Amino acid sequence: MLKVDFQKQLDHFNLVMQFELDREIMALVGSSGSGKTTLLNCVAGIAHPDAGEITLNGTDFFKDKQKPMKIQKRKVGYLFQDYALFPHLNAEQNILYALSRGTDVSHITELTKILGITELLSKYPHQISGGEKQRVALTRALAAQPDILLLDEPFSALDDANRDRCQNELLRIHEQWQIPIIFVTHRMADAEKLADRVIRVEKGKMAEQLVF
Amino acid sequence: MMAYDLSPLWLSLRVAVISTFFVFVVSLALARLMNRREFFGKSFVEALILLPLVLPPTVIGFGLIVLFGVNGPLGILLEQWFGFRVVFTWIGAAIASFVVSLPLMYQSVLAAYEKVDPRWENVARTMGVSEWRIFRTITLPLAWSGILAGLILAFARGIGEFGATLMIAGYIPGVTETVPLAIYFAYEAGDMEKAMFWVLIISSLGVAAITWVNYWRKKNAIRIGRE
Numbered sequence: 001m002l003k004v005d006f007q008k009q010l011d012h013f014n015l016v017m018q019f020e021l022d023r024e025i026m027a028l029v030g031s032s033g034s035g036k037t038t039l040l041n042c043v044a045g046i047a048h049p050d051a052g053e054i055t056l057n058g059t060d061f062f063k064d065k066q067k068p069m070k071i072q073k074r075k076v077g078y079l080f081q082d083y084a085l086f087p088h089l090n091a092e093q094n095i096l097y098a099l100s101r102g103t104d105v106s107h108i109t110e111l112t113k114i115l116g117i118t119e120l121l122s123k124y125p126h127q128i129s130g131g132e133k134q135r136v137a138l139t140r141a142l143a144a145q146p147d148i149l150l151l152d153e154p155f156s157a158l159d160d161a162n163r164d165r166c167q168n169e170l171l172r173i174h175e176q177w178q179i180p181i182i183f184v185t186h187r188m189a190d191a192e193k194l195a196d197r198v199i200r201v202e203k204g205k206m207a208e209q210l211v212f
Numbered sequence: 213m214m215a216y217d218l219s220p221l222w223l224s225l226r227v228a229v230i231s232t233f234f235v236f237v238v239s240l241a242l243a244r245l246m247n248r249r250e251f252f253g254k255s256f257v258e259a260l261i262l263l264p265l266v267l268p269p270t271v272i273g274f275g276l277i278v279l280f281g282v283n284g285p286l287g288i289l290l291e292q293w294f295g296f297r298v299v300f301t302w303i304g305a306a307i308a309s310f311v312v313s314l315p316l317m318y319q320s321v322l323a324a325y326e327k328v329d330p331r332w333e334n335v336a337r338t339m340g341v342s343e344w345r346i347f348r349t350i351t352l353p354l355a356w357s358g359i360l361a362g363l364i365l366a367f368a369r370g371i372g373e374f375g376a377t378l379m380i381a382g383y384i385p386g387v388t389e390t391v392p393l394a395i396y397f398a399y400e401a402g403d404m405e406k407a408m409f410w411v412l413i414i415s416s417l418g419v420a421a422i423t424w425v426n427y428w429r430k431k432n433a434i435r436i437g438r439e
Contacts, residue, residue, distance in 0.1 A: 046334050071337040078338040084331040088353050097349075098339035144339050 002148060002180050006042065006052025006062065010035060015204035017042075025174055025181045027191035030201035036184040037081070039201070040150045043182070044078050045071035056148055056180075077146030081153040081184075083137035085125040091136045092121035098144050111139045115169055131162035135169070142173065151183035155190055167194055216409055219386055220394040224414075227302060227390060228370035231309035235317045235366045240359070243321035244347070262315045269375025272311055276380045280307065302388055304381035309370035316369055320362025324355035357429050364421045372414065 002021040007014055015035040019026075028036045041047035043054055045061065048068050054061040062068045085094050095108060112118050115135040120128055128136070134154060141149060154170075155163045171194060174181055185191055191198045200208040246258060264272055280287040280298040287298055298304045328351050336346045352359075374392040381388040383397055391414050398406040 044334075044338055046337075071334070072340045072342065074338070075340070076338050078335065080331050080335060084329065084335050086332055086335075086350060086354075097336065098341050140335075140339075 001057060002043070002182075003053070003055045004039070004043070006049035006054060008038065008042065008047070008049045010038060010204060013204040015039070017206060019199065019206070019209070021180045021182070021197070023178045023180055024196035025170075025183070025194050027195035027198045028182060028184045028201055029186065029188060029191050029198060030207070032186075034201045035204045036201050037152055040078070040152055040182065040184060043074075043148070044076045044150060045069065045074050075144070075147040077141035077144070077149040079134075079137050079141045079149070079151045079154050081156065083125075083133045085133055085137055085140070087125050090122055090124050091117065091128065094125070094136060095121075095140045095143050097140070107145065108139065108143050111142055111173070114172060115139055130157040131159070131166065134158060134162075134166055138166075138170070138173075142177070146179065148179055149177075149181045151181065153184055153186070155185065155187070163190075170194060216406060217386075220389045220391045220410065221413060223302060223305075223388075224371050224390040224392075227305045227309055227373075228367050231306045231313060231370045232317075232363065232367045234310055235313050235370070236363060239314060239317040239321045239362070239366075243318055243325055247322060247325045261318050264312050265315045269312070269373075270379060273308065273376035273379025276304070276308060276311065276376060280304065280380065299380055300382045300384060300388065302381065305373070305377045305388055305390055308376035308380050309373045312373050312376060313366035313369040317362040317366040320365060321355070321359050324358025324362070325351065327358065328354045360428060361425050364425045368418055368421050371417065 004020070005018045007016045009015075012033075013035070015038055017035075017039055028039065030036055038047055042049050043056075043061065045068060049062055051064055053063045055063075056074070060066060060069065061074055085091075086097065089097065095112075096105070099105065112121065115138065117132065117135050117139060120132055120136065125133060125136075134157065138151075138154070141151075151170075155166060158166060167190065170181070183190075183194070188198075198208075198210040199206050242261065246254065277299065278284055280290070282288075282291075282297070282299065291297055296303065298307060332350050332354065333346050336350055337343075341349075371390075372392055373390075374396065377388075377390060378393060378396075383389060383393050389397075391410050395407050395410045395414070398404075398410065
């Protein structure tokens with residue numbers, strides 16, 4: 001279970017977040033610059049709150065008066081906006097980047113089949129489309145078998161057909177993996193289709209919470 | 213054209229290769245530190261690194277003599293610990309090359325690091341990868357074309373160093389006679405043919421280096437592509 005209860009001063013407002021998330025899918029909606037990505041960054045350890053706590057399955061990621069846990073130790077899968085694939089590595093090298101030799105990759109082989117990227121493995125990021133990049137990046141985020149998955153605007157660069165397909169794949173993955181997933185989106189329709197819970201964030205405050 | 217003793221060329225290459233090696237290692241670490249850390253006096257430290265770019269070579273040479281001279285603090289230390297002198301040796305020429313080419317390499321490496329999107333390093337961190345491995349496998353390969361351009365510039369600057377070299381290493385034919393010194397003293401002696409010979413050699417090296425950097429940049433851009 002993910003517990004979030006923190007505040008962080010941003011340029012124009014104070015970001016205040018408080019929620020608990022079990023093995024559910026949660027959507028964060030709200031206008032640009034409202035603090036959604038900062039929340040993901042705080043959970044991942046890329047940014048740190050000013051005060052409060054973040055824990056996952058009883059492990060403190062951040063707690064007042066304690067040194068924040070290193071990013072590397074948090075076991076977070078993070079799909080960045082625009083995917084941030086390593087441009088000098090092909091899709092397969094991107095996906096297997098963090099794995100040491102001899103690691104069991106059967107779950108990755110299965111993922112590449114589910115997400116339909118088996119044919120893309122030898123291609124470089126600049127050789128594949130937005131939807132394909134999204135699927136490669138999602139496979140990469142899941143490759144190290146994370147305890148939580150963070151997705152920042154995962155569907156923003158996709159056309160309607162690809163969006164639908166990727167969303168169905170995400171639901172399928174969640175059903176299999178049973179880990180908490182937080183995704184940021186601008187589109188309420190995405191949130192309604194995928195999420196068990198939706199939090200609307202406006203100027204750093206949780207304005208509304210919907211549970212489906 | 214008569215045959216000339218090629219020892220200035222070999223000495224220049226030796227001086228430039230050795231100074232460029234140290235410039236490479238120091239710049240990589242220094243630029244990384246300046247790119248990643250904020251600390252009190254950072255601007256001052258950066259100004260010190262870049263200072264040789266704006267100082268006359270005579271000032272650099274003078275500074276090196278004060279530091280590495282027979283009575284200079286570092287000169288005494290090196291002689292006591294390692295038993296060698298810097299003044300009037302090719303090592304002095306290498307140190308002069310190091311000092312003048314370090315800021316060029318530092319600037320290139322810093323710019324190259326800054327071009328590496330921090331998201332790539334953050335993605336790797338979330339995947340549990342160590343900082344050292346991220347540096348080796350993400351930062352360095354993606355910054356490499358800028359680093360290589362800096363390396364060639366540093367090498368070219370090192371091989372062409374004249375003023376500070378003359379002050380600390382002096383002109384001793386066969387011992388500290390680098391190509392730029394050979395050109396100057398051939399000209400002084402009225403041997404225009406010899407001066408022209410060395411001018412052509414060093415100019416050819418410069419053209420070859422710049423051509424290769426441009427070729428490498430284009431090739432690298434195609435290899436890496438754009439995301």
